[in-house]
Amino acid sequence: MTEGGLRLNWQRQNPIVPAGSVAGRTLMLLIGIMTFLSCVTFGGVLLVQKSALGWSADVGRELTIQIRPLDGEVLESNVRLAISLAEAVPGVESARALSLEESEALLEPWLGEGVDLSDLAIPRLVVVRLSDPAGVDIGRLESEIAGISGASVETHAAWRLQLNTMAGTIVISGVLSLVLILLATALAIVFATRGTMATNRDIVDVLHFIGASNRFIAGEFQGRFLLIGLKGGVAGGLAAIVFFIVAGTAMSTVMPETSSQQLGVFFGQFALGLSGLLGIIGVVLVIAGLTAITSRLTVRRYLSQIA
Amino acid sequence: MIAFENVGLRYGHGPEILKDLTFKISPGSFHFLTGPSGSGKTSLLRLLLLSLKPSRGTVSMFGEDVTQLDRDRLLQMRRHIGIVFQEFRLLEHMTTFENVALPLRVRGQNEASYRANVEELLDWVGLGDRMDAHPEVLSGGEKQRAAIARAVIGKPDILLADEPTGNVDPELSERLLHLFAELNRMGTTVILATHEVNLLEKFDHPRMLLNDGELTIHD
Ligand SMILES: Nc1ncnc2c1ncn2[C@@H]1O[C@H](COP(=O)(O)OP(=O)(O)OP(=O)(O)O)[C@@H](O)[C@H]1O
Ligand SMILES: [Mg+2]
Numbered sequence: 001m002t003e004g005g006l007r008l009n010w011q012r013q014n015p016i017v018p019a020g021s022v023a024g025r026t027l028m029l030l031i032g033i034m035t036f037l038s039c040v041t042f043g044g045v046l047l048v049q050k051s052a053l054g055w056s057a058d059v060g061r062e063l064t065i066q067i068r069p070l071d072g073e074v075l076e077s078n079v080r081l082a083i084s085l086a087e088a089v090p091g092v093e094s095a096r097a098l099s100l101e102e103s104e105a106l107l108e109p110w111l112g113e114g115v116d117l118s119d120l121a122i123p124r125l126v127v128v129r130l131s132d133p134a135g136v137d138i139g140r141l142e143s144e145i146a147g148i149s150g151a152s153v154e155t156h157a158a159w160r161l162q163l164n165t166m167a168g169t170i171v172i173s174g175v176l177s178l179v180l181i182l183l184a185t186a187l188a189i190v191f192a193t194r195g196t197m198a199t200n201r202d203i204v205d206v207l208h209f210i211g212a213s214n215r216f217i218a219g220e221f222q223g224r225f226l227l228i229g230l231k232g233g234v235a236g237g238l239a240a241i242v243f244f245i246v247a248g249t250a251m252s253t254v255m256p257e258t259s260s261q262q263l264g265v266f267f268g269q270f271a272l273g274l275s276g277l278l279g280i281i282g283v284v285l286v287i288a289g290l291t292a293i294t295s296r297l298t299v300r301r302y303l304s305q306i307a
Numbered sequence: 308m309i310a311f312e313n314v315g316l317r318y319g320h321g322p323e324i325l326k327d328l329t330f331k332i333s334p335g336s337f338h339f340l341t342g343p344s345g346s347g348k349t350s351l352l353r354l355l356l357l358s359l360k361p362s363r364g365t366v367s368m369f370g371e372d373v374t375q376l377d378r379d380r381l382l383q384m385r386r387h388i389g390i391v392f393q394e395f396r397l398l399e400h401m402t403t404f405e406n407v408a409l410p411l412r413v414r415g416q417n418e419a420s421y422r423a424n425v426e427e428l429l430d431w432v433g434l435g436d437r438m439d440a441h442p443e444v445l446s447g448g449e450k451q452r453a454a455i456a457r458a459v460i461g462k463p464d465i466l467l468a469d470e471p472t473g474n475v476d477p478e479l480s481e482r483l484l485h486l487f488a489e490l491n492r493m494g495t496t497v498i499l500a501t502h503e504v505n506l507l508e509k510f511d512h513p514r515m516l517l518n519d520g521e522l523t524i525h526d
Contacts, residue, residue, distance in 0.1 A: 013401075013405055013412075013418065014400055014401045014402070014405055016398075016412075016413075018398075018399075018400035019400075020400075202396070203398055205396075206396050206398065207409075207413060208358075208385075209356060209358060209385065209390055210385075210390075210409055210410040210413060210457070210461075211382065211385045211386040211410055211413060211414065211461065212413035213382050213413075214378070216413050216415070
């Protein structure tokens with residue numbers, strides 16, 4: 001019979017490693033905090049990633065044609081020409097000129113209310129919606145539009161590149177923070193384990209003398225640490241879930257509706273969704289596993305050092 | 308069963324505590340190990356327990372050179388050796404029953420399979436009603452008997468006892484000695500360190516006398 005298989009039968013007995021000798025509560029708190037930080041970092045990265053992807057895709061489904069008024073050109077007919085040229089390009093869903101009122105609304109923040117645009121030489125905008133952003137032939141569209149004097153195509157490509165770079169930077173920083181948090185957790189567990197082993201050195205010696213194998217002793221110690229890791233991890237994970245729920249609720253109640261909507265786009269409405277929940281469970285499991293493996297290795301090393 | 312050949316022992320760079328020990332101990336024998344305090348009795352027992360390696364010479368037990376053992380073999384051998392420490396070394400957070408059962412527990416045995424045996428042994432050493440007590444509430448003599456019970460529960464081939472009567476009155480000492488003699492009759496090789504002269508006189512066992520690091524055996 002294996003030595004590990006029977007451990008469950010011993011619950012009525014005192015554990016071999018005395019309960020009070022493990023710096024359990026401190027370690028559990030530490031692991032809880034580390035898990036919380038990991039989950040929040042993970043969730044934050046996920047939200048930024050999701051929002052950036054969504055936003056970038058939204059923007060990518062649209063492009064704008066700008067037609068400047070030139071002397072000797074009839075602006076309205078140029079606008080109509082641009083619309084019909086654009087709609088003829090495969091992959092384009094629709095093209096629509098912004099009305100003067102819409103342009104005014106766009107410019108209002110800069111020019112103030114009630115400006116009559118008809119007096120100004122304001123370019124007209126044509127919004128082109130793409131049904132197939134990947135397949136559309138931008139080159140053809142650009143060359144055809146270039147035939148209209150004063151017209152140009154704006155694809156938002158530079159802007160999307162910037163957005164993606166920013167999101168990528170945040171994701172990389174987040175992943176780096178996660179790795180560092182896990183590393184710090186592992187180090188803390190090494191210290192705690194070594195401390196516990198040193199405190200219980202007498203017990204370890206007696207166990208050796210009465211014929212306990214290193215495997216048995218390691219199992220007794222690391223079982224303890226796995227439990228601490230699981231408890232701390234679950235507490236930290238739950239705290240993170242509560243944090244995201246509270247933050248999401250606060251966002252939608254405190255903020256006035258329009259700005260909340262804008263921020264919602266930014267933060268993905270703080271809705272982590274299923275992938276976020278699974279991710280948090282994953283983080284908890286990783287931390288518990290990290291605790292078990294780190295303490296096992298540390299115990300093993302300690303035991304072979306004193307042999 | 309046990310053979311020492313030109314064994315010397317020193318701690319670190321200190322002086323040789325044991326010098327040039329050569330002797331054999333045959334299975335089923337009972338030896339007293341005696342000598343003044345500090346003469347190296349505990350050190351010799353630690354060599355026999357395989358918790359120290361000799362600085363020179365060879366120690367063989369059960370027909371094997373113990374300096375050449377790998378970890379698994381060492382473990383197997385330890386399971387054939389029972390030890391009563393001079394300072395008991397019971398685990399404070401466990402009951403008497405659990406302390407005594409520990410050698411079986413670390414071998415992976417199920418509590419159900421050994422409970423009756425442990426209880427019987429505890430009755431035999433007179434601790435039947437102290438089974439659930441923790442060491443801190445036991446008297447010196449009770450701890451001593453618990454330590455002895457822990458040493459013999461695994462039915463060792465060799466029993467090493469370091470001053471097992473150090474903390475008890477002469478009457479109990481004698482009773483404990485009878486207990487060891489009983490185990491010896493059942494086949495266990497016993498080496499018992501003591502410097503109590505009255506015990507040495509009352510029981511007629513060969514003596515290993517340590518003095519100035521040298522060992523002489525008086526049959
Ligand atoms: N771990 C150690 N490190 C260094 N020296 C030690 C160590 N253990 C024992 N000694 C020394 O070895 C010598 C023998 O000690 P040991 O404990 O073997 O004597 P003993 O015969 O058991 O004494 P006692 O009858 O008092 O128990 C002593 O001088 C002691 O100081
Ligand atoms: Mg001694």
